[in-house]
Amino acid sequence: MSQNTEKALQRRLDLMLERIESPKFLNNDGLGNEIGFWVFDYPAKFELTVRDYLASLITKLDKHGHQFQHFNIFQCLIEILESRNLLDRTFIREQQIGTEILRKNLAAPLNQKKVANFIADKAFNQQASLDFVILSGLGNAWPLVRGHELLSALQDVMGSTPLVLFYPGEYSGRDLHPFGMIDSKNYYRAFKLVPEKGENS
DSSP states (O other): OHHHHHHHHHHHHHTHHHHHTSHHHHSOTTOTTSOOEEEEEEOGGGHHHHHHHHHHHHHHHHHTTOOEEEEEHHHHHHHHHHHTTOHHHHHHHHHHHOHHHHHHHTTTTTOHHHHHHHHHHHHTSSOSOOSEEEEEOHHHHTTTSOHHHHHHHHHTTSTTOOEEEEEEEEEOSSEEEETTTSOOOEEOOOEESSOOTTOOO
């Protein structure tokens, strides 16, 4: 079963470049009035496989001349804390009070709207328009950042720029299930960039 799952993932990864370079993705063609936000979900146990592929994909997209930005969400959190001189204090406080209480204490400085604004500010800092934005690193940032909440916050700041989120878990087309193990009803309407066989995007 695991081999079949890995092969299915590889088939989907092999289609990624074609999908990102398609007019449907780049120009929001055929999406009606819906925002061009896309999700590429994958089993969390293949995180390293996806990271390796993503590095190769970014190189190819650069060579093809696309204007885009890639953000690791976890790295964004670190930069936000550093900008407020909170990072070192955060490490100390985690040892003192534990991870769960720390997470609650960080809810304000790392709320989804602030993270979304940080990403948008960095994305458009040097150029007014982009072909698209890629987000990864959600697994390391969870539960400080939750996929459906971040995407909702990004809707207000990304304009018509297409965005794809690499999501370690399952996306049903309606609900995001982190890591494929946590039962949640985190509704968010996005498109699946490369659906499984038999699924519609």
